[in-house]
Every structure is written in structure tokens, then in C-alpha cells.
Amino acid sequence: MISPADFVQIPLDDWVNSFVRDFLVPNFRPAFRAMQVPITKVLEQIDTFFHWLPMLVFTVGLTLIADRTAGRGVALFSLVALIFIDMIGLWAETMTTLSMILTSVFFCAVIGIPLGIWTARSDRVLLVVRPILDIMQTIPSFVYLVPIVMLFGVGMVPGIIATIIFALPPIIRLTNLGIRNVRGDLIEAAEAFGSTRWQMLWEVQLPLALRTIMAGLNQTLMLALSMVVIAALIGAGGLGLTVYTGLGRLNVGAATTGGIGIVLLAIILDRITQSLGDKKGVQTPSLWQSLRSLFSASKADVGAQSGKPA
């Protein structure tokens, strides 16, 4: 059979090799190294804090937060799960993973929310950003691990960079979506009163998009968690490393405990961030307000009548 390859062969792999090895690495390595600095700084802060914080204080604190935001059930679950993690001997690894995740999510938010706002305000920007996001979401993460190692080396921070690339799209997409979905008549009203673009953003668009943005943040967080094992391939530590070494040494026990640790952490973080989105969500009156209106229903009726002009 004849195939096109008999006539023309494209050495794409060679091209990419020479592009990365002979162009990117020698010319831009210092620039890429410099990019690591802020990530390293933030990671160090968070990591030191969580490793310094006594296990009990952390557990009680998180349980209280869960209680305030997501309710009694989630709080109870968090309490039990955290104690369990400590008992299976993975506390330090869990804190390392948590620091890594929070650092990634922090940078995703810092990059993603402004970018999402920008794409919401300009169709042209959206036209450019959208295909990039599509690529980021479809390309298998293993593909960019190699160039990342070549440019950034191995370790925690390269792992975080891979995580950021993987987890960034949803926060951008949902920020864009949330702002674009703000009702047109509200935008018109804000404009009719003479708002500047900043006032419009701050007073109307962001508050009304907040629920969607929080949903994006939640998705970003979940994606970041799903990267911890892959990040361990390029030298990130924590629970991912436990699973990865367990895999390498066929130590089913270690892999399983590491996996359970990740799952428990994921459930706790998911529940709490989800409820943050719901809580902050507008349109639905808060629990306190609905309770108040329930008990003062009769009073409100009287108010409604006296509210009308004579």
C-alpha cells in the first residue's frame, strides 16, 4: 500500500525537541526560574504554617469552619476524617498536600479571576482565550510534565506549576460566564446612573457573578486535588508521593492509605467550598432572613398595608 508517509515525513518530534532544548531552555531558563519565586514564597508560608499548627488545633478549627459554612453533618464528617488521617499516620503528608493545593488554587484565582473578567468584557479576548483553554483541558497532563521538568526542574514548585496549568480553565470559564450572565437590565440600570466600568464591575457584576465564580473555584480545587499523584511524578511530596511510591514498590497498603487520605481531603474541601458558593449566592435570602420572615409573617402583612400611601 502507498501511504503519504512514503513521500513526505514530518519530523515533528525533532522540531519540538529542538524548539524546547535549543531555544526555550537556553534562552528562557532564567525567566522561568524567576517565575518560580512567587510560588515558592507563597508555598513556604502556607507549608510552614500548616506544619507548625498542632493537629488538634487544625482539626478543631476546620471542624468549626465546616460547621459555620456547610452545617453539622459536614463538620462531624471532617472531625472524624481528620482524626482518621492522623491515626493512619498520614498527618504530615496531608498537610504538605494541602499546602500544595492551596498554593495552586491561590495562583489559579489570582490569574484566573482577572483573566475571566477580561474575557467577559471583550469578545475579542474571549476569541483568543477560549481555544487556549480548550487545549489546556484536552491535552493530557503527562505531555507538559516533560517541558516543565526541563524548564523548572523537579520538586514541589514544578508540581504546583503543572497543577496550575491543569486546574486553571474552570475558574476562567466560570468567571467569564458569571459576569456575562448578569441580567442585561441590571447592567443597563447601573449604566443609566452613570457608573464607571470599575463601579459597574465592583457594585454589580462581581457580586452577582460571585456564586458562579465560587463554583469555578470549587472545580479548580477539585482538579488541583486530582493532580497530586501526577505532580508526585515530578517530585512533589505529600499524599501523592505516598501513593506513587506505593505503586512503584507494589505496596498496596501504602497506595491505598494515601488514596484514602486524598479522597477524605477532597470531600472535606469540596463540601466547604460548595457551601461557600451557596451562602454567598445572592437572590436567595440567607437562613437568618428566611427565619425572620417566617416568624414575622403577620407583622410583615401589617407593614405592607401601612406601606401604601393613604
Place this chain on the structure above:
Amino acid sequence: MKPKIRVEGVYKIFGEDPQGALDALNAGKSKIEIFEETGQTVGVQDVSFEVGEGEIFVVMGLSGSGKSTLVRTFNGLIPPTSGKILIDDDDVASCSAERLRKIRREKITMVFQHFALFPHKTVAENVAYGLKIKGESAASRRKKALAALEQVGLAAYADSLPGELSGGMQQRVGLARGLATDPQILLMDEPFGALDPLIRREMQDELLHLQKILKKTIIFITHDLNEALLLGDKIAIMKDGRFVQVGTAQEIVDNPADDYVAAFVADIDRGRVFEAGHVVTDPVTVEQNEKGAAEKALQLMEEHNRNALYVLDNKKVAGLVTYQELSVAAREEGRTDLTEVMVTDVPVVDQDTPLNELYGAASAGHPIAVTDKRGRLTGVIEVEAVFSQLSGDASEDETGEEGSTPPAEEKTETAQGGTPR
């Protein structure tokens, strides 16, 4: 007086090629033809008018006639394709973004059909929005917002969320938000369109009541002719983006410019449009203490072909005598004292009472006395005149009478006193 808003030749074409559509319009093509041939939508075509300070100018038209588009050009939410919109001396259509923002902050606000209240802000924060945008301090914002809410009777709801209020209440908040910055001009795009008829009626009255105090210049959009006639000092009827008639309520009802307007006018409530002043005739009277009053009264009635006549006491209405009773008493029994046969329980109304409030007064069958503010008789209304005006075939002499009152005065009376409270 210098007009507050002057609109000159405003066109708005939606689409890629507005110039092509403008040329087609000038060549006499219709809105539909242009859309079919070029795909361009004519939103507004060749609209010009003026609104004086403190006037309510109503734009009335069916869905899709371009009302919303037109009103949005006045505060620059939609830039017109061509034409001028002068507010005082600024042309909104061509001024800088900075200047436009200043005009929006200081001079002109808008009330929306679907309220457009910010769901994440409390009622007071919504009302204070314009003030916040202007950079006022929190304390002064709150104070002004509460004052504006007080005007619409909702001060008690300052800290509720808009979602907790009924439609009518939400629109009051919308109105308060429009009033809070104390603008000179209020744009209202079908503000009562989403309300049910009862609440709507209430809001119309409330608006007129507020307008008496506030004297804003208002552009009011509606698709309801009754609402237009009730509120408008001047009314424009819009069709396919064009004004087909501009005039006072009475002018439009009495002289519809074409069949389109006539079709609208056909089933409106004339009793609310026309007032006592429209059907009044010159009074024929006698003073009760005059010598030979009884005989004079009888002669006057015969002369003017009336069967009742008003008796004055020093120019004030004292009562009414009917031809029947007076002729029996005076000519047959010789009793010439008018006060003996006079009916003192007579219907008395103001010049600007709407006709539909005269039914009660007319039910006794006696002519109705029309008095001025000092209680002096300025005219009488024959009962038949009321009903012929209501049925739309007012006879010539009544319209003649009406024409003798100066129209300008009539107009302001419609605006300020034309509503029953």
C-alpha cells in the same frame, strides 16, 4: 420658555449598514420593506419634539414601535444613528463619555419596566445607588435614600431585599431610586407595564401626586392609551419608529391624525380625558335680590330655551329654580320670592373635574354649576352635554364653547388637577 429636552431628527437603525437604510428611508421605503431588502431594522425614524420643564411627555405605541429604543437614546444607553438630543445645552448624542456620565449622574435617571433592582442590595442600598456612584458619604446616602423611600411610602422596608417585596412595591423602589439623586429629568420605560390593573391605577395616581410636589420633567413610555391620556401633558403616538401625532390628550381624542390613532381612541375612557371645563356653557343667571327677579328669570329661560336657571346671591351660587315650578308659583299664584321655590341642594363642581365624576351630580337631572376657586359661578353644564361628549359626538356649539378657553391653561389643569385623589 426654553425647553428642557429638545430632540431633533433622531434616527436609530439597528444593523451593519445604517447609511443604506437611511437612504432607503429617504427614498420612501417602509420599515418592513427595508428589513426584507437589507436586513436592517429601523428602530426610530425622524423623531423631533420638545419637552418643557416640569412637563410629562408620554410616548405611546404598540410593541415594537420603538419606544424603548427612543427613550434609551435620551440618556445615551443607545446612541442614535443620527440626530440631536439636547438636554439643556448638551447634545447627549455627541458629547464625550465623561460628560455623558456627568449628565447621567446629575440630571437624568431612569425607571425600568421590570424594575431592574439589584437583587444583592437592600432596598435602601438600591435607592442610594446613584448617590454612591456620585461618591456621596454613607451617612448622607442613607439619609437621602430614606427620604426618597418616605416619598413612595416604603421607608419601613429600607433594609429588606427587593426579592421580598411585591411587584408594586418593587416599582416604588425603582421610582425612589430614580428620585433619590434629585434629577431634573426622569425617564420611565413602561414603568407600570408589569403591574396588575389595580396597583397600576394606584401607581399612576401616586406619580401624579408626586409630580405635583416635585415638578420633574418626565418622559413616560406606555402602550396603554388610557394611561397616556391620564398622565400626559403632551402625548406622542408612535408607530413603526415614527411619531404619527403629538398633542394634548384632548387634541388627540378630539382630532385623531389618522385611522391608526382613531382606532386607538375609539375605545378609551373619554370620561377621564375630558373635564367639566370642556362641556361648560355660559351661565344664565339672576341675582336673588334683584327687583322683578322671578319674571326676569322666566323670561331668560324662555329666551335661552332652558328649563332651569341658577340664582346667585352676590355672585355666589344660592340655588336653582326650574321653569315649571317658578311659572306655577309666580304667574299663577303670584308668589314672586325666588327663595321659596329655589332648590338649594345643587350640584357644584370645579372646572377640572373629570367627566366621569359628574355622573352623580348629573343624576338629579339639573344642570351642574361650575365654580371657580372663590366659589363664583363660571358656567353651567347641561346634563345632555356630558353624555354627548362621553359618547364622542359632541355637538358643535359645545366644542365651540370649549375652544374659547385658552388651551395653554387647560393643559396645565389636566396635568395638575385632572386626577381624582
